[in-house]
Amino acid sequence: MIQKKVPMRRCIGCMESKPKKDLIRIIADEGALRLDLSGKANGRGAYLCTDPKCLAKAVKKNSFQRNLELSPDAETVKRFSEELERIAQSRNAE
Template sequence: MSKARHIPIRQCIACRERRPKRELLRIVLTEAGPILDPTGRKPGRGAYVCPDKPECWAEKKLRRFAGARARELSQALQIVLGRVDSQASQVGKPST
């Protein structure tokens, strides 16, 4: 008779959706700034974000966790997860 394994559930800080821990990306706040922790093992205060929902990477939604460093965290998420929004890609292009 096999026992069912416990699956840890965590909540995204942006959309408040509850999902299994493995489906979310952990972020750790340090004195140097926020660090992305894909392993989930770094020490420090951590929070979770949905890696597949770009709306969860918005600066405004990350303020609950990161405070003044929310912009830095939002930009890092967009770069690391490979989905830079259209505004950032148009920086430096002349407007018509």
């Protein structure tokens, strides 16, 4: 059986492995967390589904601290949540 190889990454919220292109990369950049929409930025990265629920799970489980040695503050979590929602919507529209 021939299967096309799709790069997989694990979401730090739900811990499920998913195709990399379905996940959003988050990087720790100079002491701040940000979404890496290109997926190519330098720095430590972690992956998250485009589902704000996974973001909430990751925050609750302290996954950001564990993976990126940084925890987002409430303001950042809110902003990420809005951005993830926007990304999810634009992907669904494709």
